[in-house]
Amino acid sequence: MMYEWLYDLTGSSILSMFIVSLLPLFAFILPFALLAVLAERKVSAHMQDRLGPMRVGYHGILQTIADIIKLLQKEDLVPSATDKKLFNFAPLLVFTGSYAAFAAIPFSGAFIGSQIELGLIYIVAVTGLVVAGILMAGWASNNKYSLLGAMRSAAQIISYEIPTLLIILTIVMITGTLSLYTLSELQTSFFWNWMIFGGPDTGLQKFLYLPLMLIGCLVIYISTLAEVNRTPFDIPEAESELVSGYHTEYSGMKFAMFFLAEYANMFAVSAIVAIIFFGGYQSPFGYLGNTLELQWLIPIEQFFWFTAKGLFFVFVQMWLRWTLPRFRVDQLMAFCWKYLIPIAFVILLFAGLISLI
Amino acid sequence: MRDYFLKFWEGLFTILIGMKVTFRHLFVPAVTIQYPSVKPQLPERERNRLYVNMDDCIGCDQCSRACPVSCIQIETVKSLPEEDLGKTSNGKKKALWVTNFTIDFAKCCYCELCVFPCPTDCIYMTDLYEFSEFERGNLIYDFVTLTQTEREEKKKNFEEFQAKKEAEKAAAAKKAAEEKALSQKDQGESKPDKPTDEKKGSD
Numbered sequence: 001m002m003y004e005w006l007y008d009l010t011g012s013s014i015l016s017m018f019i020v021s022l023l024p025l026f027a028f029i030l031p032f033a034l035l036a037v038l039a040e041r042k043v044s045a046h047m048q049d050r051l052g053p054m055r056v057g058y059h060g061i062l063q064t065i066a067d068i069i070k071l072l073q074k075e076d077l078v079p080s081a082t083d084k085k086l087f088n089f090a091p092l093l094v095f096t097g098s099y100a101a102f103a104a105i106p107f108s109g110a111f112i113g114s115q116i117e118l119g120l121i122y123i124v125a126v127t128g129l130v131v132a133g134i135l136m137a138g139w140a141s142n143n144k145y146s147l148l149g150a151m152r153s154a155a156q157i158i159s160y161e162i163p164t165l166l167i168i169l170t171i172v173m174i175t176g177t178l179s180l181y182t183l184s185e186l187q188t189s190f191f192w193n194w195m196i197f198g199g200p201d202t203g204l205q206k207f208l209y210l211p212l213m214l215i216g217c218l219v220i221y222i223s224t225l226a227e228v229n230r231t232p233f234d235i236p237e238a239e240s241e242l243v244s245g246y247h248t249e250y251s252g253m254k255f256a257m258f259f260l261a262e263y264a265n266m267f268a269v270s271a272i273v274a275i276i277f278f279g280g281y282q283s284p285f286g287y288l289g290n291t292l293e294l295q296w297l298i299p300i301e302q303f304f305w306f307t308a309k310g311l312f313f314v315f316v317q318m319w320l321r322w323t324l325p326r327f328r329v330d331q332l333m334a335f336c337w338k339y340l341i342p343i344a345f346v347i348l349l350f351a352g353l354i355s356l357i
Numbered sequence: 358m359r360d361y362f363l364k365f366w367e368g369l370f371t372i373l374i375g376m377k378v379t380f381r382h383l384f385v386p387a388v389t390i391q392y393p394s395v396k397p398q399l400p401e402r403e404r405n406r407l408y409v410n411m412d413d414c415i416g417c418d419q420c421s422r423a424c425p426v427s428c429i430q431i432e433t434v435k436s437l438p439e440e441d442l443g444k445t446s447n448g449k450k451k452a453l454w455v456t457n458f459t460i461d462f463a464k465c466c467y468c469e470l471c472v473f474p475c476p477t478d479c480i481y482m483t484d485l486y487e488f489s490e491f492e493r494g495n496l497i498y499d500f501v502t503l504t505q506t507e508r509e510e511k512k513k514n515f516e517e518f519q520a521k522k523e524a525e526k527a528a529a530a531k532k533a534a535e536e537k538a539l540s541q542k543d544q545g546e547s548k549p550d551k552p553t554d555e556k557k558g559s560d
Contacts, residue, residue, distance in 0.1 A: 043383070045387070046382070046383050046384075046387065047379045047380075047382050047383055048382070049382055049385050049386075049387050049388050049389075050387050050388075050389050051387045051389040051391070054391060218369075319376060319379060319380065320372075320376070322379055323372070323375040323376050323378075323379045324372065324375060339365060343365075
């Protein structure tokens with residue numbers, strides 16, 4: 001474990017805790033956000049037969065760094081009619097909410113911020129903070145578009161949390177654990193032990209779970225996609241209707257905080273899907289470290305598989321974004337309440353019945 | 358119930374079709390032309406900035422008259438009889454010093470109408486199209502190859518020549534008049550004078 005190793009190294013529990021808690025941010029989220037913003041622009045460009053950023057560095061690889069420098073230089077505008085305290089606090093809250101989720105995510109067998117037993121529920125609960133932050137931003141901006149965006153966002157996130165939770169509940173029913181670490185460890189060795197292929201069980205139950213898990217994976221992917229406010233569910237910041245929704249009035253680094261939170265959320269959600277259904281940090285076909293008898297290689301391999309899975313789902317999010325047009329508000333709600341929630345309930349019911357066999 | 362599942366399936370299936378299309382386009386080569394470093398191929402008969410080859414210009418003013426927006430300004434001075442301006446590339450003899458040939462590209466509408474009447478093909482379209490300026494005055498292009506002093510000189514030369522000619526003419530006229538007067542005195546009253554007077558009056 002990372003914490004124990006650092007504790008042995010430094011001898012100070014506060015210092016090692018501090019390093020462990022900051023590591024995902026500086027070693028993972030910031031580089032990931034830099035890469036993801038560029039990847040988003042490149043993917044979108046190539047999907048539309050364009051080139052995307054090409055000027056800064058080789059094929060534009062330094063574009064996001066240039067953008068960040070630009071954002072740092074920008075004036076930190078606070079419009080006069082805003083509620084200043086809330087206005088300044090909202091981006092922090094949004095970012096804290098999305099960063100706190102990373103505390104329970106196991107990056108590899110050797111690195112988990114906090115190995116809490118209620119990991120899944122904790123993540124769902126703590127991402128609820130994002131809703132509060134978004135509402136706060138929209139309300140404090142004193143701008144009708146911001147407020148509209150925030151209201152839409154709140155309605156959307158709260159609605160789509162229900163199918164997410166129902167699917168999580170199904171998984172909890174099958175595996176009997178809420179800890180993300182235990183959940184990952186259950187799906188070890190080969191890829192047919194992943195939850196998407198019916199979990200680590202063998203026999204009749206596995207084959208009965210298989211169709212449920214396939215649909216369940218689809219449902220949780222769609223509903224988490226809606227929770228992070230990305231196209232086709234981006235009505236909170238629908239550019240063509242609401243300027244840019246709840247962060248219309250923000251500039252400079254406060255805007256960057258929202259942006260960073262959005263990308264951190266994207267990864268958090270992809271990581272949850274990967275952990276629940278695709279074995280988390282487990283390799284699909286054994287470890288090189290085991291065959292070569294190098295024990296230290298295994299956590300690194302696990303980290304590689306985890307990021308690879310996470311990045312793949314982030315790529316699918318981008319792929320969907322540049323494929324589908326935006327939902328209308330009523331379609332969005334109808335899709336959640338008339339399709340996802342009933343299906344999630346059916347999955348929950350059948351999974352319960354099968355687990356009784 | 359059947360409708361419900363059909364709808365769900367249709368939605369899912371069409372999304373997959375859309376994703377297939379976008380995924381295929383991910384590998385289609387981009388159509389973007391990286392403009393300043395890679396320039397698009399211009400069409401065969403593109404019309405861009407004009408250029409005037411002053412070696413061939415005979416100062417005939419036809420392009421200026423053809424111009425629908427009067428953006429071409431030409432001023433010419435006759436050369437002296439002893440000066441030889443050479444010939445144009447297609448064999449026309451040059452007889453005029455072009456002291457002013459400006460094209461105002463702020464006014465120019467790139468219609469190419471000035472190109473066709475040119476008898477020596479000295480005004481033509483180039484392939485240059487990047488010449489934006491911050492001030493409108495900078496868009497007035499001067500094509501004359503003579504220096505400013507040379508232009509003044511040519512004008513002065515011609516004026517002097519003209520004055521000299523005038524003077525000669527005046528002198529000749531005076532002399533003629535004197536001779537006439539003398540002959541009139543010699544002959545006394547004469548009849549053939551009258552028609553010449555009338556002719557002068559009609560002029």
